[in-house]
Amino acid sequence: MKIKVLRLGHRIFRDQRITTHCALVARAFGADEIIYTGEKDTETEKSMNDVTKRWGGNFKIKYEKNYKKILKNWKGIICHLTMYGKNIDKIKIPKKDLLIIVGGEKVPSEVYQLSDYNIAIGNQPHSEVAALAIFLDKIHKGKQLKRQFRNAKLKIIPQEKGKKLLDRNIES
Amino acid sequence: MKIKVLRLGHRIFRDQRITTHCALVARAFGADEIIYTGEKDTETEKSMNDVTKRWGGNFKIKYEKNYKKILKNWKGIICHLTMYGKNIDKIKIPKKDLLIIVGGEKVPSEVYQLSDYNIAIGNQPHSEVAALAIFLDKIHKGKQLKRQFRNAKLKIIPQEKGKKLLDRNIES
Numbered sequence: 001m002k003i004k005v006l007r008l009g010h011r012i013f014r015d016q017r018i019t020t021h022c023a024l025v026a027r028a029f030g031a032d033e034i035i036y037t038g039e040k041d042t043e044t045e046k047s048m049n050d051v052t053k054r055w056g057g058n059f060k061i062k063y064e065k066n067y068k069k070i071l072k073n074w075k076g077i078i079c080h081l082t083m084y085g086k087n088i089d090k091i092k093i094p095k096k097d098l099l100i101i102v103g104g105e106k107v108p109s110e111v112y113q114l115s116d117y118n119i120a121i122g123n124q125p126h127s128e129v130a131a132l133a134i135f136l137d138k139i140h141k142g143k144q145l146k147r148q149f150r151n152a153k154l155k156i157i158p159q160e161k162g163k164k165l166l167d168r169n170i171e172s
Numbered sequence: 173m174k175i176k177v178l179r180l181g182h183r184i185f186r187d188q189r190i191t192t193h194c195a196l197v198a199r200a201f202g203a204d205e206i207i208y209t210g211e212k213d214t215e216t217e218k219s220m221n222d223v224t225k226r227w228g229g230n231f232k233i234k235y236e237k238n239y240k241k242i243l244k245n246w247k248g249i250i251c252h253l254t255m256y257g258k259n260i261d262k263i264k265i266p267k268k269d270l271l272i273i274v275g276g277e278k279v280p281s282e283v284y285q286l287s288d289y290n291i292a293i294g295n296q297p298h299s300e301v302a303a304l305a306i307f308l309d310k311i312h313k314g315k316q317l318k319r320q321f322r323n324a325k326l327k328i329i330p331q332e333k334g335k336k337l338l339d340r341n342i343e344s
Binding site: 014017018021024025027028029051055083084085086087088089109112113118120121122123124125126127129130132133134137142144145146149155156158159160161162163164165 | 186189190193196197199200201223227255256257258259260261281284285290292293294295296297298299301302304305306309314316317318321327328330331332333334335336337
């Protein structure tokens with residue numbers, strides 16, 4: 001099962017950290033790729049690719065100008081995370097390839113129509129970062145948090161107090 | 173059971189949106205209050221108080237210069253969310269008042285020592301917004317997403333497609 005995240009309407013000045021957090025969450029919680037629309041942002045791409053290089057796995061970040069093209073070509077299910085949608089508890093999502101849409105400030109009404117499911121992680125205002133994390137956590141039933149990433153140079157050894165980080169660049 | 177979130181080291185220019193997302197998540201996922209340290213930020217306080225006024229409930233945002241004072245005066249459990257900690261699945265948290273710490277860029281090593289639990293929402297880099305959401309979701313076993321907020325002026329009626337927002341200011 002392939003999972004991609006589509007982040008709509010990125011604005012470099014205003015959204016850089018939120019989009020980066022969306023990308024980090026996508027990777028850490030088991031998505032394969034994030035695609036973003038809006039303003040092309042090589043800095044965010046570079047910092048995300050650096051994370052993947054150091055922490056492992058094959059996560060990709062891609063820019064696409066035209067979101068409609070992605071929606072029209074997508075062969076699996078499209079889930080749009082929005083506070084206006086049906087609560088996640090009331091939706092049973094088929095086990096197919098997933099495109100998960102997280103919006104920016106203004107989501108075109110067409111996105112609601114073209115999505116198979118408009119899903120609310122609660123109907124209160126909060127955060128696309130949180131919504132994405134909760135959604136992926138439910139999809140993977142929490143198992144993604146134990147996943148090991150291939151070719152990782154950095155690895156944390158969990159501690160009760162303090163920090164322990166294995167760095168394979170230094171070891172070898 | 174009282175739940176407060178402590179956001180460390182807020183910087184107005186760099187952290188405004190992330191701190192706001194932390195505050196929104198704290199409110200939507202059932203915390204009573206967020207306290208932040210670092211730079212005093214009346215704009216973030218105002219925007220958060222506006223959300224609570226419109227969407228209901230009694231959520232508070234407070235500034236505190238000295239985080240040590242909060243930790244020392246806290247009578248319940250202190251949970252510090254950090255990628256370096258023990259995985260959340262391996263920790264059983266007593267049902268007492270909770271102070272949940274989410275860090276900024278550099279968390280003083282003392283915080284690791286003074287916390288009862290250093291808890292990782294996975295040991296990969298991602299987001300304090302996501303970590304807070306997942307942690308509160310687990311504490312409340314997902315029930316917080318169905319909570320109704322008192323004195324709400326705005327309320328969403330969940331839809332399969334599109335948006336429906338009840339505005340009690342307009343109704344009355």
